[in-house]
Every structure is written in C-alpha cells, then in structure tokens.
Amino acid sequence: MDGFKRRLKDSLQFRLSLTLSISILSIAIVAGFFAFYTAFDEAHELQDDVLRQVATLFDRHGLNPPDKGDAGNESDSEKESRVFVQIVSPNINDNAKNGLPTLLPLPTTLADGMQTVIAGSENYRVFVKKLSTGQRLAVAQETDIRDEIAYESSLRTLMPFLILIPVLLLVVADLIRKIFKPITTLSREIDSRGDQELHPIPVEPLPSEIIPFVGAINRLLARVELSVGVQRRFVADAAHELRSPLTALSLQGERLANAEMSVNARERLATLRHGIDRTKILLEQLLTLAKVHAETERIRTNVSLQKVYRRVLEDALPLAESKHIDIGVTSSTDFNICANEVDLIVLVKNLVDNAIRYTPENGRVDLSIVTGKNEASLVVEDNGPGIPESEWHRVFDPFYRIPGNHEIGSGLGLSIVNAIVSHLGASIHLGFTNKTQLSGLRVAVTFRSTNR
Ligand SMILES: Nc1ncnc2c1ncn2[C@@H]1O[C@H](COP(=O)(O)OP(=O)(O)O)[C@@H](O)[C@H]1O
Ligand SMILES: [Mg+2]
Known part of the structure; x- marks a missing residue:
C-alpha cells in the first residue's frame, strides 16, 4: 500500500491514469444505472400501452373475449406475449351464466383503469375498460413475464457501455503514454x-x-x-x-x-x-x-592512423629503449579518421606513454588497428600490471592516479584522452590484454564509420 501511495504521489502519469480511469468507470456506472432504469420503466409503459390498445380494439370492433388467453392463439413458446382478455362481471358466476369464459380469477371489484392485482397465486397487470355495450373488459398480463421482458431489453441498453469502457480506458492509457513520451525521450537525450x-x-x-x-x-x-x-x-x-x-x-x-x-x-x-x-x-x-x-573548432582532415602511430613511436622510442620495451605496430591495415591531427597524436601519445611507463622493463607494447563492419578501433595494449576493473571509471577523472603509483605523472593523461574521444564522437573501452590473468592494459578507442 505504501508503494502504491508513493507512486500516486510521485508519478504524474500514474495519477493521471488512475484519476481518468476512476472517473470513466464512475461515470459509466452511474450512466449505466440510469440507462437501465429508464429502459426498464419505458418497457413497462410500453406494455401498459399494449394492454390499453388491446382493450380499445375489442371495444371498437365489438369483439368477444376468446375462451383462451393470448387474445388469440396461445402456445407455450409464445408465453411472453400472452395477454388475458375477459369480462369483469359483478358476480363471478355471471360469466358462466352468460356463456363468457373466465380465464383468471380476477376480483369483481376491480376499478376502471390500470392496476396491479393478485389473481390466484400470480401478480397481474390489469387494464379495465368500460365497453360501449356497458360491460367491463379486463386485459391482463402476468407481471413476472412483463418484468422479464423489460429486464432483457434494459440489459441490452448496457451493451454500448460494456464495449465503450474498455475501449475508452485503452485510449486514455495510450494517450497518456504518448503525452509523456517527449519527456522520456528528453531525459534519455540528456542522460546520453x-x-x-x-x-x-x-x-x-x-x-x-x-x-x-x-x-x-x-x-x-x-x-x-x-x-x-x-x-x-x-x-x-x-x-x-x-x-x-x-x-x-x-x-x-x-x-x-x-x-x-x-x-x-x-x-x-x-x-x-x-x-x-x-x-x-x-x-x-x-x-x-x-x-x-x-x-x-580545430581544423579536421582525413588523418591516417598508421601515420599517427609512426609519429608517436618516433617520440616514444627513446623512453621505450631505455626500459628495453619491445614496442611496435602489429597490424598493417590502415584507416582514415576525420579529425584534428594534433588531437589524434596527443591521444595516442598519452596512451603509449602510459603503456611504456607502467609496463616493467623488458615488457611489450603493441599498437594495432581493428576494423569492424561499421566501426574501426585503435588499440594500445601492454603486458604490464593493467588497471583493476574497480578503478576503470575513476582513472578518467582529472588528477586521479591509482594509489601506490611511483611513476612521474600528473593524473591528467587519461582525462585528456577522454576529452579528445568525446570531442571526436568516439568511445573508449578499457580491458585486460591477458583476460585469464587479468593483467596488461588494453585500451580501445572505437570510431563509428561516420568518423572515418
Ligand atoms: N598502461 C597502464 N598500465 C597500468 N596502469 C595504468 C596504465 N595507464 C594508466 N594507468 C593508471 O591510471 C592512472 C591515470 O593515468 P593518467 O591519467 O595517464 O595519469 P598519469 O599517467 O599522469 O598518472 C595512472 O596513474 C596509472 O595508475
Ligand atoms: Mg599518463
């Protein structure tokens, strides 16, 4: 319950969905009840009208009441439309005397007009009309049957609501999701x-x-x-x-x-x-x-990565030789990057400088180019101690150096690399050269084909 309350308080989308859904449901329920009872009442009025019309018909055409119900044919299958027509005599035995049928044991004191009476064990709706002959004609119908018919037709008025509610709820849910979509897209853009x-x-x-x-x-x-x-x-x-x-x-x-x-x-x-x-x-x-x-914005040209490697190696060779480090380019493929040449040189120089500095004497530093379908990476890897995975996200922070590091440095090298990488729209990934022993740093800077 606490979670529900918090969501209700925190989420505008949730609050809006809930409020609209409850409003739709409440309106639909009230409207449904109203429609049902109006239809129920109208059905009864219609049935009363039928009784009146039957009585008028008998009067106008001077018809005699039939000796069975239904004002005509009675069959079980048509029970629903069964209507009883009979003459109301002051004495119940008068009908027999006059050769008139007595279908229902109706009270002899019935007033003229519409009324509901009990005859036998059933309730009847009866309309009594004084005929031009002076006799009183009663037209009756069982209330149970009338109610059943009215109930069924009223239920049918609820059908549109039953279809409309789920449709309306779906439309509202979809609408709210669409309304809030720009905000979701916006936060994703800012996050990235x-x-x-x-x-x-x-x-x-x-x-x-x-x-x-x-x-x-x-x-x-x-x-x-x-x-x-x-x-x-x-x-x-x-x-x-x-x-x-x-x-x-x-x-x-x-x-x-x-x-x-x-x-x-x-x-x-x-x-x-x-x-x-x-x-x-x-x-x-x-x-x-x-x-x-x-x-x-610095001038960008198509820069060959092999050329950048050569430039950086020229500068790095003295330091590498002093530590007897075997340094070289291991792949012969080349690719061009649309970038500022100095930026690229600074990027590779910092990676190579780190690789030489942090790799023990007689170590190895490899520079390579890995090309994929829509991307290409420049890779610098060494067989030194590498960087523990827990430090990967911190080494890009300015002035951050891994504790226990005795090499000369400022802690700015990887910050510079990272700034150039994001300036070029590339991405950088740290890893291990030796994945089983988790040693040696492997840095890959990946350029998407749009950078090439
Ligand atoms: N090739 C590498 N092998 C091991 N550790 C490295 C390597 N490159 C960088 N590091 C670690 O990451 C830290 C940050 O590197 P960097 O930003 O270049 O700063 P600096 O080299 O000036 O200390 C270094 O202090 C070092 O501890
Ligand atoms: Mg450095």
Missing part, C-alpha cells in the same frame, strides 16, 4: 550526453507546456557553460603564466648542475630538478587539457 556537451536542448518538437521548463534548463546550461569556460580559461592562463618562470628555474637548475658543489648539495639539487621536471609535465598536461576543452 557527455560532461562537455552543454549545448541547448532543442525545443522544436516539444509540446508547448514543456517548453518553459526546457527553456529554464537551457538557461541553466548556458550559465554552467559560461562559468566552466571562465574556470578553464583561468586554469589555462595560470598554466601559461607559470610556464616562463618554470623554464627559467629549470635553466638555472641546469646551470647550477655544472657548478662545483658537495655530494650532499648535488643530491639535493637532483631532487629539486626532479621536482621542476614533474611540475613542467603537469603544466604541459594542464595546457593540453585546456586546449582540448577549448570551444574553438
């Missing part, structure tokens, strides 16, 4: 958006009642976009401003290294220079992330 997709929601196909609400969301999106832009520009400007003093610091450190100094001082200088190098990497990555996030 990436973090950076702050463009306004199109109001075009929406019903006018929802447009003000969507308008408010759009204004909020615009404000969020503005403030995100301001923050990004601040980060980019700050990184840019820090670049020159840091370069100067790095130069001073280099010069200082050439000077005479004690072993202790040299050790401290090495730590200092290491710190400066880390900060330089962090600043470079920050600037790259700011550039990737910048709204300005």
